[in-house]
Amino acid sequence: MRTFRSRTTVLAAAGAAVFALSLTACGGDGSGVRSAGAASGDTTVTVSSSKSAGSSDVVGAAKGSDGSVARGAKSGGAGASAAPVCTTKDVSVSAARHGGPPYTHIVLTAKNTSGRSCAMTGFPEIQFLESHRENVPPVAKSRPAAPVVLKAGAPAYALVKLSDGGAHEDNEVVTDFSVTLQGGGGMTAVAAPGKGGIAVDPAKWATGYWTYELRNGADDF
Numbered sequence: 001m002r003t004f005r006s007r008t009t010v011l012a013a014a015g016a017a018v019f020a021l022s023l024t025a026c027g028g029d030g031s032g033v034r035s036a037g038a039a040s041g042d043t044t045v046t047v048s049s050s051k052s053a054g055s056s057d058v059v060g061a062a063k064g065s066d067g068s069v070a071r072g073a074k075s076g077g078a079g080a081s082a083a084p085v086c087t088t089k090d091v092s093v094s095a096a097r098h099g100g101p102p103y104t105h106i107v108l109t110a111k112n113t114s115g116r117s118c119a120m121t122g123f124p125e126i127q128f129l130e131s132h133r134e135n136v137p138p139v140a141k142s143r144p145a146a147p148v149v150l151k152a153g154a155p156a157y158a159l160v161k162l163s164d165g166g167a168h169e170d171n172e173v174v175t176d177f178s179v180t181l182q183g184g185g186g187m188t189a190v191a192a193p194g195k196g197g198i199a200v201d202p203a204k205w206a207t208g209y210w211t212y213e214l215r216n217g218a219d220d221f
Contacts, residue, residue, distance in 0.1 A: 083117040083149045085183035090114035091150070093124075093179050095160075097193045102165030106193060108158040108179065110210065112150040120148040120156045120210040122182035128174050128200045135180075136160065139221045142208035159208040159219045163201035171199035 091110040098105040108124055123143075126136040148156050163169050175197035180187040192198045208219050 083119045086110070086112065086114075086118035086120050086150065086181060086185055088181060088186040088188040090116075090118045090185075091120075091156075091181070093188050093190050095190050095193050097198075098159065100165075103194075103198065104161060104163055104165040106160050106162060106198060107214070108160060108190070109155050110150075110158075110181075111155045112152055115152050117149055117151050119183075120150060120181070121185075123207055123209040124158050124160075125180035125182060126160065126177060126207055127180075128177045128205065129172055129202065131172075132202045136205045136207045139206050139208055142211070142215075142218050142221070144209060144211045144218075148210050148212060156210045156212065157214055158210050159214055159221075161204065161206045161221055162198055163204045169199075169201045170203065171201050173197045174200050 090112060092113050093108060093110045095106045095108055097103050098107045110120060110124075112118060123138040127133060128136065142159070150156055163171055173196070174192050176189055176191050178187050179190050206221055208221070211219070
């Protein structure tokens with residue numbers, strides 16, 4: 001009987017060890033998710049191959065050499081992959097009027113022309129006027145719940161408010177302006193839509209974050 005009890009104890013201990021090893025192989029926390037680190041010199045967004053029950057998103061984080069952080073992405077395909085931050089070499093940025101008249105808003109479109117996936121981080125840093133060198137401020141409620149990772153050929157959008165549309169506003173006409181992509185994406189010049197350009201009011205302007213599509217409520221400003 002003593003021999004039988006001793007062997008039972010040994011078998012139980014061995015089973016526990018095997019179970020612990022299987023958890024370690026899955027990622028250490030039993031989730032089956034492994035983090036993909038940032039490559040040297042690149043800021044990346046981690047896309048996980050695993051989803052928890054009842055969840056459509058798995059969020060990770062990676063830190064680039066510039067100290068910026070791009071956080072998780074919608075998991076969409078099998079296998080873990082990392083999408084580098086979109087740069088001005090990866091996307092083509094254009095502007096179009098939105099609504100109106102009066103034309104109080106434009107929509108920026110950033111189309112991925114790189115042939116690979118990349119991540120649009122934060123909001124477009126816009127400078128309309130030489131006399132006002134500060135960036136157009138972002139609207140917090142427009143920030144998407146998940147990062148925007150663009151597949152090849154896919155677009156991202158940002159709604160931008162120019163003015164309140166009043167005839168007596170202190171507006172200035174703009175025919176082109178600069179857009180900087182956050183996360184080290186670089187700066188590009190964008191032509192203003194319309195033959196006569198656009199009228200902007202520094203006291204009223206604002207920009208939304210990059211999103212997959214414009215959303216009622218979040219993009220009403």
